[in-house]
Amino acid sequence: MKRLYKLLPVPIQHLAITFVNNYKYYQKYGAIPFFKPLKSIIKNLKGESVNDDKTLERINGLIEYAVEHVPYYIENKEKYFKLNSIEDLKKIPVLHKETFRKNNTMFISKQVTKNNSYSYKTSGSTGTPLMGYTSIKDLRSRFESFLISLNKEQIDYSSRVGRFLGANVASSKLVYRKDLINNHYLFSIYDLSLENINAYYYALAHNKIEIIEGYPSTIYSLVKLLKTKGYVVTSVKHVLTTAEKLLDHQKEEIEAYFNVNVFDYYGSSEGSAYMYKCNLDYYLNANKVAYFETVDYNFKETENDKPGKMLVTSFTSHFTPLIRYDIGDSCSVISNENQIIKVREILGRQDDVYTTPKGYEFSRFSLLLKYLPENVLESQLVLKNYTDKAELVYVSDASIDLQEFKSFEDKMNTLLKSNFKFKYTKIEGFDKIKRGKLSAIKIIKNED
Incomplete structure (x- = not known):
């Protein structure tokens, strides 16, 4: 085609x-x-909100649906019970991505048909792509929140x-x-x-x-x-x-x-959480779409303003239910009052963390990339974990003297408490055949 x-x-x-x-x-x-037309749909949504007080009701509805229609949850139904409070959610097991990957087809509802759903496949940036289905009803609910958030701005x-x-x-x-x-x-x-x-x-x-x-x-x-x-x-x-x-x-x-003011919004192929930021100092989560928790690497709840792994419970994923799903992203939450979550920063993939030879972990690369020379049009910083080698692959419309990278080098050495050996590679353009994405940072795992 x-x-x-x-x-x-x-x-x-x-x-x-x-x-x-x-x-x-x-x-x-x-x-x-x-x-x-789209214009009339948008007009009718004015005054609506992306948040309400029905989070607990939605979680219980998702669990009830999953244990009745989805093979994985039917087999494990004793672990998925009706919650009396949001706190009870912590008693539900974490859904790890590897579990989802190994049992992918078992997470698909028996009610899926060609006419009532659409299929998705993740990019596979952190492993084998995952596939699933979203009901048309859930899809419209999700994008309704998108339009409502745009209306707010x-x-x-x-x-x-x-x-x-x-x-x-x-x-x-x-x-x-x-x-x-x-x-x-x-x-x-x-x-x-x-x-x-x-x-x-x-x-x-x-x-x-x-x-x-x-x-x-x-x-x-x-x-x-x-x-x-x-x-x-x-x-x-x-x-x-x-x-x-x-x-x-x-x-x-x-x-x-x-x-x-840039309107930046967060979502995923799996149709998990939806949050946005524009004139606000924070990202506002839409609890009509999803609720999520932030936990450390021992899966203990993190304090406000502390970075944590996101465990997502999605209300727009009935045909491939996600309940306490470790989606692979991290963020820091400012507050969670009445199930309305405000997020300080979306930190990105948990794999976007670089570890220096001395064991210091770093992920805040936005603090140093702004020190690149003005003539750098596109770039990707390539780092290998536990080494002090750094390569910057870049596109530029002019010749750049190595001295022009000194501010960038000094900032990086200071922030990462290291003494890097820098390599600079100028190219004509990046190969963007895979959906056009260009990650500013590429972390290579050290297998040694």
């Missing part, structure tokens, strides 16, 4: 994108072109959106394809380069794009490239980032260029 799509004339590609995008909007939002998702996809939908000649019904523009990130940045600028400015949505690394690269040419985009009122950790220096650069 992908090969056939590429052979189609561009106007037919627009029609194909329109059909696919509207089908997805029907699944996610229940939107039907002309009869129940006066962001109208039915306006002109430019979504930068990890899919090769366009070309360097015309860097977007258009949903002709919703006036939403789908940009391919694979042609985003200094050579083609004028085409991206023209597309954003000419089409008066109001909302940009994509990976933080993509939007950051877009901004850096636009600045190298002196281009100014004035139509953009909002920027939405997701799927990667938004680093401080990326946030500062994006907000300064577009003169906006």
